[in-house]
Amino acid sequence: MTSIRTGEQGAGPEVGSASWVGKNGKLTAVPTGRRTRRRLPHLLVGVLLVVVCVGGALWWSSNAQDRVPVLAVARPLSVGHVLEPADVHEVEISAADAVATVPTEQASAVLGRRMATSLGPGSLLTPSSVGPATIPAAGYAVVAVALKPGQFPLELAPGSPVLVVLATSPPSATQLAGDDSTWPATVTGVAKAETDQNTVISLQLPGTTAPALARVPAGQVSLVLLAGGDR
Structure with a gap:
């Protein structure tokens, strides 16, 4: 068997391959090397991934520090x-x-002082949260309603945001409330009555709607407890 190298273009196998004469007299091309694959696109993808990861880490670190x-x-x-x-x-x-x-490091400035308002769990403490009472707040009024068991949630506490729902809507109330039978309010106090099964609940709500709620007959109001911030 004889090995013959072919170096002419177009006359045989590609340069870099060996030609052998087989028993049948035909030339057989046998590759002697591999072409180098282009790795540039893969390199660019790798660099891009590194840039994205580093940028994400810097963004997270910046937010954490802020x-x-x-x-x-x-x-x-x-x-x-x-x-x-x-x-x-x-x-x-x-x-x-x-x-x-x-700030946490200024806790000593507010601890030991009286609350100026009622707040529910999760509320942020502010400098004005302590000091002289600020209830009702400017533009608001406080209305007391006597409710029976089942007309308010047991979880009700001072600072809770609630929705006042009217079972019926007397004409005078709907007119003053803009033909609406529900009003957002904040609980400022809860007291159990000593003479009956009623619980007296103080509600702070806008001064424009407070008179309407005060005119609603007893037994026609229910309270719906809202999640913090849903007011």
Whole structure:
């Protein structure tokens, strides 16, 4: 068997391959090497992945550094309550949020002082949360309603956001409330009546709708407890 190299273009196998004469007298091309694959696209994809990962890490690190620890309410607090360490806990918020808060390191400035308003769990403590009572707030009024068991949730507490629902709508009430039978309000106090099964609940709501609620006959109001921030 004889080995013959072919170097002329177009006359035989490609350069880099060997030609052998077989028993049948025909030339057989046998590759002697592999063409180098182009790896540039794969390299670009790898570089792009590295850039994305590094950018994501930098973004996460930047956001983490921009968060600050502040005080939030840990349990229902009513106006006049003396603030204790167990009443608050630490949460982190974005430093960019334009919200008046009490940083954790300034807890001593508010602990031991009386609450100026009623707050529910999860609410952020603010400098104005303590001090002289601010209920009702400007533009608001407080209305007391006597409710029987089943007309309000047992979880109701000062600071809870609620929706006042009228079982019936007297003409005078609907006119003053804009023909609406539901009003958002905030619980400011809960007291069990000593003479009957009623529970007296104080509600803070806009001063324009407070007179309408005060005119609703007893027994025609129910309260729906809302999640914090749904007011």
